Amino acid sequence: MEGLADPDLAAALVAGSQDALAELYDRYAPLAYGVALRVLGDPARAEDAVQEAFLKIWNGASSFDARRGSLRTWLLTAVRNRSIDYLRGRAAHERQEQELVPELVEAGARSDPWRQVSLSLERTAVREALTSIPAEQRQAVELAFFGGYTHREIADMTRVPLSTVKGRMRLALEKLSSYLQGRGLVDV
Amino acid sequence: MSEHEELEASVAAWVLGAVDTDEAELMRVHIDACAICREAAVRLRRAAGALPLAADDVAPPARLRERVLTAAAASRGSLATSAPRRNEPRRPVRMTPRATTRARLPIYAAAAAILLALVVGAVAGDLIGRDSVRPPTSTVARFAVVGNQELAGARATVIDLKSDGVVLVDFNGLPALRSGKVYEVWLITSDGRADPAAVFVPDSNGSKVVLVNRSLEGYSLMAVTREAGPAGSDAPTEQPQMSGTIT
Numbered sequence: 001m002e003g004l005a006d007p008d009l010a011a012a013l014v015a016g017s018q019d020a021l022a023e024l025y026d027r028y029a030p031l032a033y034g035v036a037l038r039v040l041g042d043p044a045r046a047e048d049a050v051q052e053a054f055l056k057i058w059n060g061a062s063s064f065d066a067r068r069g070s071l072r073t074w075l076l077t078a079v080r081n082r083s084i085d086y087l088r089g090r091a092a093h094e095r096q097e098q099e100l101v102p103e104l105v106e107a108g109a110r111s112d113p114w115r116q117v118s119l120s121l122e123r124t125a126v127r128e129a130l131t132s133i134p135a136e137q138r139q140a141v142e143l144a145f146f147g148g149y150t151h152r153e154i155a156d157m158t159r160v161p162l163s164t165v166k167g168r169m170r171l172a173l174e175k176l177s178s179y180l181q182g183r184g185l186v187d188v
Numbered sequence: 189m190s191e192h193e194e195l196e197a198s199v200a201a202w203v204l205g206a207v208d209t210d211e212a213e214l215m216r217v218h219i220d221a222c223a224i225c226r227e228a229a230v231r232l233r234r235a236a237g238a239l240p241l242a243a244d245d246v247a248p249p250a251r252l253r254e255r256v257l258t259a260a261a262a263s264r265g266s267l268a269t270s271a272p273r274r275n276e277p278r279r280p281v282r283m284t285p286r287a288t289t290r291a292r293l294p295i296y297a298a299a300a301a302i303l304l305a306l307v308v309g310a311v312a313g314d315l316i317g318r319d320s321v322r323p324p325t326s327t328v329a330r331f332a333v334v335g336n337q338e339l340a341g342a343r344a345t346v347i348d349l350k351s352d353g354v355v356l357v358d359f360n361g362l363p364a365l366r367s368g369k370v371y372e373v374w375l376i377t378s379d380g381r382a383d384p385a386a387v388f389v390p391d392s393n394g395s396k397v398v399l400v401n402r403s404l405e406g407y408s409l410m411a412v413t414r415e416a417g418p419a420g421s422d423a424p425t426e427q428p429q430m431s432g433t434i435t
Contacts, residue, residue, distance in 0.1 A: 029253065031240065037243075038244070051347075052351075142242075150206050170200035176235035181234075
C-alpha cells in the first residue's frame, strides 16, 4: 500500500481494505491531527474530529473522484470542517457550507517518494504565501478558517466594516491562489 | 449594488465557510447559476484547500490509529479483532440471584456494587470518573470508566460515535490476566440488568481498544469484570472492577 497513489488507495478503501485505511492514516494523521489541534486546541476533541474525518473518507470512498482533488485535501477538509463543527457546537448534518474540494489535481497522482517531497514543498509555499499577505488579510482568513468565525463575527471582533472583511478575505485568497499557481502547486 | 455584486463580494467568505447558514444557501444557489462567481469560487477553493498546510504536523496519540481502524471495521460490518470478542449480543441477564445456577456467589455483591454506583453516582467517592472534556454536539459522547480494587489504576475512555453506531472503549493500565481469564464488559440498565457487551484480553502494555457492538441507549452504567475465557460469562461472577456512568 505504501507506494499507492491516491486513486488506487481510494479504490482499495472502497474495496474495504483495512490496510489501505492504515496507509492513509500513516500518511496523513500527523497533518490531520495538527489541523484539528490548531482549530480546537483540545487534544481529546481533536482526536474525535480526526477519527470522524477518517471514517467519513472510509465510508465515502466510493465517491472519491481524483479529478476533483486529492485524498489528502478531502481528508484535511473533513478534519477542518468537523473541528469547526465541534468548535461551534453543531452537528455535522447542520453544516450548510460546501466542502472545500479543489477542482484540479496534480499532487493526488503523485506517489512515494514524491509525495513527501511535494508535501514539504507545498507546505513551504503555503507558509511563504501567508507570510507575504498583509497581516490584516491573513488575520481575516485565519480567523475564518482556523477560528470558525463568520465574516460578520470577524467584522465585529476587529471593528471594521463587513465589506472590508469580505475584501480582505478575497484579496488574501486571490494572492494565495496566485502564489501557489505561480509555483505549479495547483492541488494543495 | 446588484444582487450579483453583493453576493460576489462574499465568494471568498463562502469558500472559507465563513458565512451564515442562510447566506450560504443563497450563495450556493447563486454560484450554481453564475458563471463568473463559479469561476471565482473554483479558484479560491484551491487556495482555501491549501490552508491546512499552514498547521504544524503533530503526532497524534499512538492509540488513535487503533481507534480509527477499529471504528472503520465496525462501520463496514467487517470487524476482525485480535482479541476474543462477542459479535452477537447474548441473551440479557438480570442481575438477580436467579440469574445462574452455577457457582458464582459474588453476583450478589456485583449487583449490589453496580446498583450502588447507579444510586450514588460514584463508588467510594472517586471511582467513577468522567472526562471533563465533552464535545458540544450529540454526535460523539465521551465518558470514563475507572478501575477500583485490584484494577485501581486502570482507566478507559468510552467514545460513543453515535452517528456511526459505533462505541469504542479505549482501555489503559490493565493488569495482566491469569491464564484462561478474559476481561468482560457489561452494560447495566437502571434496574440492574447486566448485558454482556464484549470480552477482550489487553496487550502486553495493558491496553486495548474494544468495540462494543450495540447502542448504549437504555443503559446507565458500563462495568468490567474478569471472567473465564475465551467466551466470558453470561452474568458477572465478581464485583465490577471498573465502572463508569453512561452519559
